[in-house]
Amino acid sequence: MPTLRFDNAFVRDLPGDPETGTQRRQVHRALYSRVHPTPVAAPRLVAYSREMADALGLDAAYLASPEFAQVFGGNALLDGMEPYAANYGGHQFGVWAGQLGDGRAITLGEVLGAAGERWELQLKGAGPTPYARMADGRAVLRSSIREFLCSEAMHHLGVPTTRALSLVTTGEQVVRDMFYDGNPVPEPGAVVCRVAPSFIRFGSFQLPSSRGDVALLNELIDFTIRRDFPELGGDPGSPEVRAEWFGQVCERTARTVAAWMRVGFVHGVMNTDNMSILGLTIDYGPYGWIDDFDLDWTPNTTDAQGRRYRFGNQPQIAYWNVAQLANALVPAFGDTEALESGLERFVTTYTAADRDNVARKLGLIACRDDDLELMHALYALLHSAEVDMTLFFRGLADLDLAAPSLAPFAEAFYDERKREAAVGPFNEWLSRYVARAREDGTPHAERCARLHAANPRYVLRNYLAQQAIDRAEAGDYAGIHELLDLLRRPYDEQPGRERFAQRRPDWARNRAGCSMLSCSS
Structure with a gap:
């Protein structure tokens, strides 16, 4: 059994949903709901990232053990794990969608590495949560393979990204209508364990702001600065620290999107709930790499008409997204000067990164x-x-x-x-x-x-x-x-x-x- 040090700050320091169970509901004045993964019939490890396993201190013997597949397939918990699904909102294709949340992702806990680094372990496809709406909370093998491989591929390309530890098949079938055309078919199911220092996203701040819950918004801002931006130091509630925090969020987002453009990556669904507060590439769904060069190409069938998330439009959408985050933060900032300054930092950072891309690629x-x-x-x-x-x-x-x-x-x-x-x-x-x-x-x-x-x-x-x-x-x-x-x-x-x-x-x-x-x- 591995020796993993859990420090589950998110559930310890932030307010959670008092209601239990997976029944679908609107969750107010809370940033998460406690929920356990739903067990599967026959979990089997089919692939893992050696680099990510090493970072977590998991050796080959444990990875090959039946226990690993049980834990990372959603059938068992290790001591110290406190599973939950996060509550957040977001703009989807430019339209405010209200509460969204982790519909098929369940965080197991936060692991501290040997050097004090923090890794949040999250199972995608682990069953329903209060945020699953009408879905089953499961994931099919094809989408899980794509997320597992792309997470690690982007890391090795040097693009800021969430990571993937493991890919586990479930021994169960999941019914999906791949192109939403009335032809659902059963497919093999799978669970990916994805890993990041934090899965907090723009929509995490947007939801309490949209509801007028300024106290919860302030609480989340202070927590995020303390846990995920410790280098800022000082009082997370001070205007100066908050201004620098937002400026860094803008800079990180700009650098990441510039990295996408350099390698020809198209995210495909840049909704604000899919934007990481750490500037990581997150939520690998209908992504793609440019084959024949086309700034207007999108890999997403849902975006085929409007092409909002096409390759050449990604920098503009990223700016739009950080602007929506800025709008959500106004009640906690008091005035807009610091937020406007942060948005300017996005522009200057992306402009510099784009020029650097031109030089490097030529x-x-x-x-x-x-x-x-x-x-x-x-x-x-x-x-x-x-x-x-x-x-x-x-x-x-x-x-x-x-x-x-x-x-x-x-x-x-x-x-x-x-x-x-x-x-x-x-x-x-x-x-x-x-x-x-x-x-x-x-x-x-x-x-x-x-x-x-x-x-x-x-x-x-x-x-x-x-x-x-x-x-x-x-x-x-x-x-x-x-x-x-x-x-x-x-x-x-x-x-x-x-x-x-x-x-x-x-x-x-x-x-x-x-x-x-x-x-x-």
């Missing part, structure tokens, strides 16, 4: 104003010629500055006719780029290293995840393990694994799970 020492135009011209070419984003930017390292050509990008084009039509414009752009790179004066080896460090060789393309899902649903989990290992080193060349770096195959262009996904994906 292998330049720094970004000049004319480099922004150079990058925007490239974006237009990549879109019109239907070029793979990941392959093109990775190929820049193989460009011969003495004799530039499209040869390093041959595998990046999805349409041969479009490639032929774009040869002239691309050669013109490459000439401009070569002139700029020579002016930059970076030695070849250093330029290549900079390009490789910014532009991943491997990303979790939807079709790769779907192939692993297809195998897993047939009882073969090797594809999950293979991808997990591959994505530990996304910036490295990995001989023998070149097939994972190929552009999306034609068969995956419109296949379910490989292009568009639903919120149940």
